Amino acid sequence: MLQSLTGLALALFMWLHMGFVSAILISEDVAWAVARFFEGYFFLPRPQAWLVSSFVAVISLLFALHALLALRKFPADWRQYRIAATHGSRLRHGDTVLWFVQVATGFAMFFLAPVHLYAMFMHPDLIGPYASADRVWTGGFWPLYLALLFAVEVHGSVGLYRLAVKWGWFEGGDARASRRRLKIAMWGLIAFLLTLGLTTLMAEIRMGVEHAPRAGERYVPTWQRGVTAAEEAR
Amino acid sequence: MSRRLKISVFRHNPRDPQSVPRLVDYELDEQPGMTLFIALNAIRDTQAPDLNFDFVCRAGVCGACAMVVDGRPGLACRTLTNTLPDAFSLYPLPVFRLVADLSVDTGRWMRELAERLQTWVHLEAEPELDRLEARMEPALAEGVYELDRCIECGCCIAACATAQMREGFVGAVGLNKIARFRLDPADTRADADFYELIGSDEGIFGCMSLLACNDLCPKELPLQTQLAWLRRKMAGQGIRWLRRR
Ligand code: HEM
Ligand code: SF4
Ligand code: SF4
Ligand code: FES
Numbered sequence A: 001m002l003q004s005l006t007g008l009a010l011a012l013f014m015w016l017h018m019g020f021v022s023a024i025l026i027s028e029d030v031a032w033a034v035a036r037f038f039e040g041y042f043f044l045p046r047p048q049a050w051l052v053s054s055f056v057a058v059i060s061l062l063f064a065l066h067a068l069l070a071l072r073k074f075p076a077d078w079r080q081y082r083i084a085a086t087h088g089s090r091l092r093h094g095d096t097v098l099w100f101v102q103v104a105t106g107f108a109m110f111f112l113a114p115v116h117l118y119a120m121f122m123h124p125d126l127i128g129p130y131a132s133a134d135r136v137w138t139g140g141f142w143p144l145y146l147a148l149l150f151a152v153e154v155h156g157s158v159g160l161y162r163l164a165v166k167w168g169w170f171e172g173g174d175a176r177a178s179r180r181r182l183k184i185a186m187w188g189l190i191a192f193l194l195t196l197g198l199t200t201l202m203a204e205i206r207m208g209v210e211h212a213p214r215a216g217e218r219y220v221p222t223w224q225r226g227v228t229a230a231e232e233a234r
Numbered sequence B: 001m002s003r004r005l006k007i008s009v010f011r012h013n014p015r016d017p018q019s020v021p022r023l024v025d026y027e028l029d030e031q032p033g034m035t036l037f038i039a040l041n042a043i044r045d046t047q048a049p050d051l052n053f054d055f056v057c058r059a060g061v062c063g064a065c066a067m068v069v070d071g072r073p074g075l076a077c078r079t080l081t082n083t084l085p086d087a088f089s090l091y092p093l094p095v096f097r098l099v100a101d102l103s104v105d106t107g108r109w110m111r112e113l114a115e116r117l118q119t120w121v122h123l124e125a126e127p128e129l130d131r132l133e134a135r136m137e138p139a140l141a142e143g144v145y146e147l148d149r150c151i152e153c154g155c156c157i158a159a160c161a162t163a164q165m166r167e168g169f170v171g172a173v174g175l176n177k178i179a180r181f182r183l184d185p186a187d188t189r190a191d192a193d194f195y196e197l198i199g200s201d202e203g204i205f206g207c208m209s210l211l212a213c214n215d216l217c218p219k220e221l222p223l224q225t226q227l228a229w230l231r232r233k234m235a236g237q238g239i240r241w242l243r244r245r
Helices: A002-021 A028-037 A050-071 A078-091 A094-122 A129-136 A142-167 A175-214 A222-233 B036-046 B106-117 B138-148 B155-159 B161-165 B171-183 B191-198 B212-216 B223-244
Strands: B004-011 B022-029 B066-069 B072-075 B087-091 B097-100 B103-105
Touching: A002 A050, A050 A094, A094 A142, A094 B212, A129 A175, A142 A175, A142 B223, B004 B036, B022 B036, B066 B155, B072 B155, B072 B212, B103 B106, B106 B171, B106 B191, B138 B171, B155 B161, B155 B171, B155 B212, B171 B191, B171 B212, B171 B223, B191 B223, B212 B223
Parallel strands: B004 B087
Antiparallel strands: B004 B022, B066 B072, B066 B087, B097 B103
16 A cells, blocks of 8 residues: 555656656746755745755655565566566456566666666755756766656556556446546556657757756856846956 | 367376376367367367366356466357467466366365355354345345356456465455455454455455456456455555554
8 A cells, every 4th residue: 555655656746847847848947946946945045955855865765665665566586577477478468568567667767766866865956957957968867867757657657547446546437438548548648748758858958968068057047147247246 | 161270288187197298289170159168079079088178067157167268368168269369279277276288176276265265254143044134225235246246267366467476365256255245234244354354465455456357357247346445445444453553
């Protein structure tokens, strides 16, 4: 049950996460504001990057708990793995195949996600239009993000579908029909999230390439540019 | 035009020390309306007199003829050969003890399950035999009857990745039985009692909702709905139990 709860929390968080990250598609200023918002820029006297660090720590804990619980369901030895693999290939059963997809993508995230989480934990201040783009391109993070994107969105969406059938949400009178609808919703969700995610990543890469010669420089929102120039002049 | 079928049948007799597990191909002409029951009998009559397989009712009622047909568990007597490709395989159900060839002993497994899950109506007191039985709403009786339709064929166990990987997992057949007795007002057991039986990774929390059981149950029992329902009830019971401590 905790598996389901942590999975649900993570999946919903990933939606929000996608929302924040794709803010860059709207404009650099919006992305900057989103990043600073989480440091308390708009309601604290001074921005506190450790707020982001703590939040990252909480997500990491959730993530670790979910993975720990998921490990129970992994094929535990070669025998079980063989059984599961031959069973899966013989059965030609869609939902059983989806389970393999979940195990595989979950296992991939086991290695990919900690890298990302650690980077966010140690450098919470380095989130922003230029800093992120620099990390993606100059920092060489884009292959990681690409793999992570596919793994997370597929795993999360399949997981949500599984949650719905597992607990009987949205079942209605006709379980067969509602399951078919849930399946369609799942594929739709995967397609939508992957499109949005890929577009965002492309935008980050493009910005990263353009910004590479000045990598390390921080973004200043348009409405502050005059002020900082004045401050520097002082 | 009748097809020529090539059926690869798993052959092995564990009681014969000389026997090695192997696949043997048999060819025969498909007849209109041919079921696997007819095909297997034709093979035994003309090609392999020592072939073992089980049939009793030949009408999808007894569950004896369940086997893995072309990779998927199902009832042989209800499977028409015209739903299958020209060449396909027949295997005995996994998990259960192999008797020989396509024949397995589901009985012992099902009996152990019944003892473990105590799948009978638990009464508070001895029933008074000379009084009328308590009445039940027709809709409720329908519901109990629906779940009682399980024929213990074992297809849901053979279809389930969890049951194959983890010995001891009670599978959809076991969980469905608990759902049936929980629904039955004559059974006096409460959720706390049922939790003792299935509130673990060998019970409802081990099920990963792959729903192969639901999709392959030859009696089309609503296993998905029952599993979800039991999971909600048992999770509720688990939380209540945690809070009381
Ligand atoms: C180390 C990383 C991860 C691993 C190893 C992992 C593994 C798994 C496995 C094996 C399952 C299937 C469990 C079952 O069928 O009972 C699962 C379910 C699920 N996962 Fe993950 N996962 C990871 C990260 C994530 C992340 C980041 C998300 C959020 C997008 C997520 C969301 C879900 C959801 C919603 C479920 C369905 C829960 C359920 O079936 O009860 N997982 N995970
Ligand atoms: S639940 Fe269905 S598949 Fe399982 S034993 Fe009963 S009838 Fe067979
Ligand atoms: S839903 Fe899946 S794991 Fe659960 S009993 Fe059915 S086949 Fe097994
Ligand atoms: S022989 Fe009885 S179910 Fe097939």
